[in-house]
Amino acid sequence: MSVIYLDYAATTPLHPAVSDYMYEIGKDLFGNPSSLHSAGQQSKVLLERARSSIAESISAHPAEIVFTSGGTESNNYAIIGSALAQRGSGNHLISSKIEHPSVLQSFHFLEEQGFNVSYLNVDENGQPDLNELDHLLTDHTTLVSLMMVNNETGTIQPVREVAAMLRARDILFHCDAVQAYGKLPLSVQTLGVDLLSLSAHKIYGPKGCGALYIKKGLNPLKQIYGGAQEANRRAGTENLTGIAGFAKAVEFIPDLLENVHKLLSLQTLFEMEIRHRIPGCVINGKGAERVPSHSNISFPEYSGESLLINLDRHLIAVSTGSACSSGSSKPSHVLQAMGLSEKTIKNAVRFSFGQKTSESDILKTLKILTKLLNSRMRIDMASEK
Numbered sequence: 124m125s126v127i128y129l130d131y132a133a134t135t136p137l138h139p140a141v142s143d144y145m146y147e148i149g150k151d152l153f154g155n156p157s158s159l160h161s162a163g164q165q166s167k168v169l170l171e172r173a174r175s176s177i178a179e180s181i182s183a184h185p186a187e188i189v190f191t192s193g194g195t196e197s198n199n200y201a202i203i204g205s206a207l208a209q210r211g212s213g214n215h216l217i218s219s220k221i222e223h224p225s226v227l228q229s230f231h232f233l234e235e236q237g238f239n240v241s242y243l244n245v246d247e248n249g250q251p252d253l254n255e256l257d258h259l260l261t262d263h264t265t266l267v268s269l270m271m272v273n274n275e276t277g278t279i280q281p282v283r284e285v286a287a288m289l290r291a292r293d294i295l296f297h298c299d300a301v302q303a304y305g306k307l308p309l310s311v312q313t314l315g316v317d318l319l320s321l322s323a324h325k326i327y328g329p330k331g332c333g334a335l336y337i338k339k340g341l342n343p344l345k346q347i348y349g350g351a352q353e354a355n356r357r358a359g360t361e362n363l364t365g366i367a368g369f370a371k372a373v374e375f376i377p378d379l380l381e382n383v384h385k386l387l388s389l390q391t392l393f394e395m396e397i398r399h400r401i402p403g404c405v406i407n408g409k410g411a412e413r414v415p416s417h418s419n420i421s422f423p424e425y426s427g428e429s430l431l432i433n434l435d436r437h438l439i440a441v442s443t444g445s446a447c448s449s450g451s452s453k454p455s456h457v458l459q460a461m462g463l464s465e466k467t468i469k470n471a472v473r474f475s476f477g478q479k480t481s482e483s484d485i486l487k488t489l490k491i492l493t494k495l496l497n498s499r500m501r502i503d504m505a506s507e508k
Contacts, residue, residue, distance in 0.1 A: 127439045127484045131477030138327040145368040173370035180373045182310035193333035194301040195225035197320035201297045202229040204343030213263035219243040220460035248411035249278040266295045271303035275457040276408035277417025286315030305379040306414045328372030332365035387415035418474045421467040437491045442473045
């Protein structure tokens with residue numbers, strides 16, 4: 124029996140065409156892109172071709188793309204680098220309480236460096252209060268960072284509206300678009316952002332490779348020193364094989380966007396049947412616009428961790444939240460910010476769907492979920508007698 128993989132928000136499987144392409148690149152093009160000999164220059168051509176492909180996927184200019192090791196590094200570079208570069212203009216920064224740990228911990232670091240950071244509240248559906256944002260903005264505010272799609276609930280954030288507010292006040296705007304890439308059309312021109320973080324392994328590309336869009340004219344302080352690579356913005360020999368795989372994966376983004384309709388039908392089926400079969404369950408963030416790849420559900424009388432373990436025994440892979448927080452015993456900061464009860468948070472499980480998810484996978488998962496939850500209810504009823 125094969126595994127039913129429902130944790131695409133954590134990572135996606137490598138696309139076979141990407142895997143094959145990376146093998147060929149790693150075998151034949153091993154020159155350092157910074158070397159002046161022909162082998163190095165062949166690699167340099169491939170590197171710049173990949174930069175152009177990734178830039179085109181978000182309507183950016185190739186010179187505005189810096190390759191990184193992934194979304195975490197991109198977020199660190201954008202936030203810390205921009206804040207430090209603008210310290211002379213102000214020390215007030217703004218983010219929200221539901222951001223990815225790599226964003227929140229970057230701001231925590233800056234607080235230790237003397238910056239004043241405000242964290243936007245969100246409502247029960249994980250949506251920020253833009254009136255609160257407007258009140259928080261001051262003449263000392265230099266940077267706001269807001270994700271486009273929440274990694275735990277899949278809720279879509281009002282990025283374009285925020286960008287318009289900040290543009291009028293000449294405040295930099297960073298967007299963590301890691302979970303949005305391949306799920307929503309992305310154009311930095313349309314969004315109006317100044318910095319945008321991307322990661323390859325969320326779009327069926329390799330792990331350990333990402334990119335940061337930096338709008339022309341901006342110069343955040345680099346965070347990695349030791350060389351003049353990436354136009355002197357990020358030191359270290361580029362991960363050419365990973366970057367090539369990233370660019371190859373980008374070729375399939377139109378297929379991913381086309382697959383959104385299928386994911387929506389699977390999400391609708393899954394959540395409709397869950398509510399029908401398991402009374403008392405809560406779909407977290409349901410009142411907001413969400414991407415169809417995420418379903419974050421709290422189950423009655425069954426902890427998310429226990430349910431994850433039991434589903435894994437039945438070869439079904441799910442998550443209880445962000446993969447980057449899986450080693451932590453702390454409850455989800457996202458669900459806490461949404462004001463959910465301790466029990467609702469403890470009983471939450473994230474199901475995330477992708478290219479290979481089938482209706483059969485959904486129906487099998489529903490069958491096993493129903494069996495597990497009914498067994499728990501019978502146990503609880505027996506213990507009360």
